[in-house]
Amino acid sequence: MELKLKRPICFFDLETTGVNVVTDRIVEVGVLKIFPNGNKESKTWLVNPERPIPPESTAIHGISDEKVANEPTFKELAHRVHDMIKDSDLGGYNSNKFDIPMIAEEFLRAGIDFDLSKRRAVDVQNIFHKKEQRTLSAAYKFYCGKDLTDAHTAEADTLATYEILKAQLDRYDDLENDIEMLADFSNRFRAVDFAGFIILNEDDVACFSFGKYRNRPVAEVFDENPGYYGWMQNADFPLYTKKVLTEIKLSKLQS
Numbered sequence: 001m002e003l004k005l006k007r008p009i010c011f012f013d014l015e016t017t018g019v020n021v022v023t024d025r026i027v028e029v030g031v032l033k034i035f036p037n038g039n040k041e042s043k044t045w046l047v048n049p050e051r052p053i054p055p056e057s058t059a060i061h062g063i064s065d066e067k068v069a070n071e072p073t074f075k076e077l078a079h080r081v082h083d084m085i086k087d088s089d090l091g092g093y094n095s096n097k098f099d100i101p102m103i104a105e106e107f108l109r110a111g112i113d114f115d116l117s118k119r120r121a122v123d124v125q126n127i128f129h130k131k132e133q134r135t136l137s138a139a140y141k142f143y144c145g146k147d148l149t150d151a152h153t154a155e156a157d158t159l160a161t162y163e164i165l166k167a168q169l170d171r172y173d174d175l176e177n178d179i180e181m182l183a184d185f186s187n188r189f190r191a192v193d194f195a196g197f198i199i200l201n202e203d204d205v206a207c208f209s210f211g212k213y214r215n216r217p218v219a220e221v222f223d224e225n226p227g228y229y230g231w232m233q234n235a236d237f238p239l240y241t242k243k244v245l246t247e248i249k250l251s252k253l254q255s
Helices: 056-063 074-087 093-107 124-131 136-144 153-169 177-184 218-224 227-234 239-254
Strands: 009-016 025-034 040-046 091-092 121-123 196-199 206-208
Touching: 009 074, 009 093, 009 153, 025 056, 025 074, 025 091, 025 093, 025 153, 040 074, 040 153, 074 093, 074 227, 091 093, 091 124, 091 153, 093 121, 093 124, 093 239, 121 124, 121 177, 121 239, 124 136, 124 177, 136 153, 206 218, 218 227, 218 239
Parallel strands: 009 091, 091 121
Antiparallel strands: 009 025, 025 040, 196 206
16 A cells, blocks of 8 residues: 655664764664655665764674765765755654654754654554564564565665555554554654653643653743753753753743
8 A cells, every 4th residue: 555645754764873862873864755646765874973883783783983984974964864854754663762853863963953843753663563563674574574684774674664654554444544643643652852751741731751840831840940941951851852842931931
């Protein structure tokens, strides 16, 4: 089943130096863009992370310091990557939890104000986990009947993710071929910042998801404890989370 699209969707996958959104860096970006008319465009970029790649990370994705030594940095590539995905919804495997927060962090670090509020995000892993509970390679075998021989290469992973989503639509009659519905279904919770530090409650109010102010509205907390905003801005939170906090704070001041 082909996707019914109102606008393009970009399936993307990142290989990185590690799994910390704040402190680790991207070493490879793979993007597969699907247009409403069915056309496809694929791009893969190797990225110099400007820091050593840990051996345990190289063991997973095969990208070494030597391989990326002469490649551009993400800051040098940022506008090219952003130009490809800026008009699109997003799709990935474990993307809501990791890839989207990571690429948003890198964009903001490069000076690009990456806005997630006007696009939908379909996390194929979340659909899979709700339906079957497996890994990407097992999902590819289960849904598509193929072995993912090049797992942990961005190009192979993005293509496999795209094919899995189409196969999921074929398999499950209750999955509607609509990006908005798929985004809603694949979200475990309604995060405002994707990293999950700020979530929407049942009244669509932005609340903290952690710590002593868990489930308390952000604007209410800032009124009660103005210093909490400053603490979060100076603490080790993702740049996109800090951007969202600033928007909430400014909105409160303007209201």
